[in-house]
Amino acid sequence: MTSDTRGTFGRIGIWSGALHGARTDDTGRRAIAEAVAELDDLGYGTLWVGGSPSPEDAVSVVAATRTTTVATGILSIWDHTAEEVASRIAALDTAARARFVLGLGVSHGPMVPQYKKPYSAMVAYLDALDAATVPVEAGRRVLAALGPKMLALASGRAVGAHPYLVTSEHTAEAREALGPGALLAPELSVVLDTDLDRARTTARNMLEMYLRLPNYTDNLLRLGFAESDFADGGSVRLLDALFALGDTERVRARAQEYFDAGADHVALQVLTADEGGAGLPRAEWRALAQAFADEL
Numbered sequence: 220m221t222s223d224t225r226g227t228f229g230r231i232g233i234w235s236g237a238l239h240g241a242r243t244d245d246t247g248r249r250a251i252a253e254a255v256a257e258l259d260d261l262g263y264g265t266l267w268v269g270g271s272p273s274p275e276d277a278v279s280v281v282a283a284t285r286t287t288t289v290a291t292g293i294l295s296i297w298d299h300t301a302e303e304v305a306s307r308i309a310a311l312d313t314a315a316r317a318r319f320v321l322g323l324g325v326s327h328g329p330m331v332p333q334y335k336k337p338y339s340a341m342v343a344y345l346d347a348l349d350a351a352t353v354p355v356e357a358g359r360r361v362l363a364a365l366g367p368k369m370l371a372l373a374s375g376r377a378v379g380a381h382p383y384l385v386t387s388e389h390t391a392e393a394r395e396a397l398g399p400g401a402l403l404a405p406e407l408s409v410v411l412d413t414d415l416d417r418a419r420t421t422a423r424n425m426l427e428m429y430l431r432l433p434n435y436t437d438n439l440l441r442l443g444f445a446e447s448d449f450a451d452g453g454s455v456r457l458l459d460a461l462f463a464l465g466d467t468e469r470v471r472a473r474a475q476e477y478f479d480a481g482a483d484h485v486a487l488q489v490l491t492a493d494e495g496g497a498g499l500p501r502a503e504w505r506a507l508a509q510a511f512a513d514e515l
Contacts, residue, residue: 227288227320229264230514231474231507234292234406234486236270237499240279252283254499259284261508262515267292267381267406267486271326274299274307281315292381292406292486293324293363296340297333301347309353321348321355322381324363338368345376361402365389365438370396378402381486384426384435386460387476388442394481404484405477409463409470411489411503418464421492423452426461463487467510474511 238255240248258266265288268277272291281289294304308316323344325337341362348355362373364380370393373380379402382393390405397403408425412418429435430449439448439457448454458464463473474485487507489500508515 227265228290228402228404228484229288230478230484231263231511232265232267232288232290232404232484232486233258233263233504233507234267234269234488235499236488238266238268238280239270239272239276240283248279250499251279254501254504255280255283255287256285257501258504259287261505263287263504263508264484264515265290265320265404265486267322269293269406269488271295271298274304277319278307278311281311281319284318286318288318288320290320290361290381291322293322293383295326296323296344297326301344302351305348305351305353305355308355309351319359320378321360322363323360323377325369338372341369341372342376345372361404364393365434366441367396374398374401379404379483381406384408384429384461385438386442387473387480388460389438390477390480390482402484403482404486405482406486406488407463407474407477408461408488408490409503409507410465410491411467411470411506412464412492413466415464417492418462419455419458421490422458422462422464425490426458427452467506470507471510 238251240251255266266280267290268280269292272294277289277291325341357376358378360377361379361381362377363383364370364373365382370380374397380397381404383406385405394403410418410421436449444457448457463470477485489503491500
């Protein structure tokens with residue numbers, strides 16, 4: 220990864236599916252704007268607007284921040300045409316556009332009626348971004364990639380890859396597939412709770428949905444897990460491999476495993492017992508900023 224890319228993304232980011240300002244009321248938009256402004260002040264390198272965001276969701280986060288990179292994590296290529304996305308990005312002012320990274324993914328067959336030939340569909344989408352009146356160049360886009368073909372595409376047609384719900388072992392494999400120059404920015408889900416039984420319950424509440432999606436389960440099977448690991452919301456072995464559970468020092472140690480495996484950036488998704496991934500856990504974001512102060 221180049222020094223410019225390292226400066227763009229930073230080492231530690233925040234991933235949140237709650238930053239959908241275009242889908243909420245004025246009160247919700249104000250809460251999001253206040254939260255992301257604080258994340259900006261805390262020094263996180265990148266804010267990942269998660270949960271299949273729209274271009275407008277990301278634009279609202281860009282507008283509420285000053286210096287932090289804002290990335291979609293991940294915009295579904297089935298939900299918005301390349302022309303629509305390129306046009307909206309082109310409408311940003313120069314400074315805002317320089318802080319925006321378009322994260323793209325092919326979503327999942329069970330969620331997309333028109334889902335077919337996802338690799339070919341992604342290639343065609345990237346071609347359309349290149350051909351737009353104001354192109355979204357490769358250096359301003361990142362791909363959700365789990366398997367070898369999509370990882371290779373992320374290396375050749377984007378700045379790199381943003382894998383979701385992966386182990387540090389997958390990160391090592393992804394680094395080898397991407398090569399040394401591409402960005403590798405995995406997501407890591409975090410439960411700041413030292414009661415491990417309760418923390419695992421929180422993790423299972425989030426994981427259950429993903430264990431119904433073949434793209435994730437097939438990837439986990441490739442990594443050596445068994446079908447039995449998917450029962451009842453996930454085995455302890457699976458949870459401990461996919462999540463950072465415990466206090467902030469444990470989160471630091473787990474993030475370091477991903478860095479040691481070849482990650483350039485780790486996007487932390489905070490889960491709480493009362494909200495799962497749906498809220499704005501500002502106290503936890505502050506605690507993590509303090510714990511990772513030397514990385515921010």
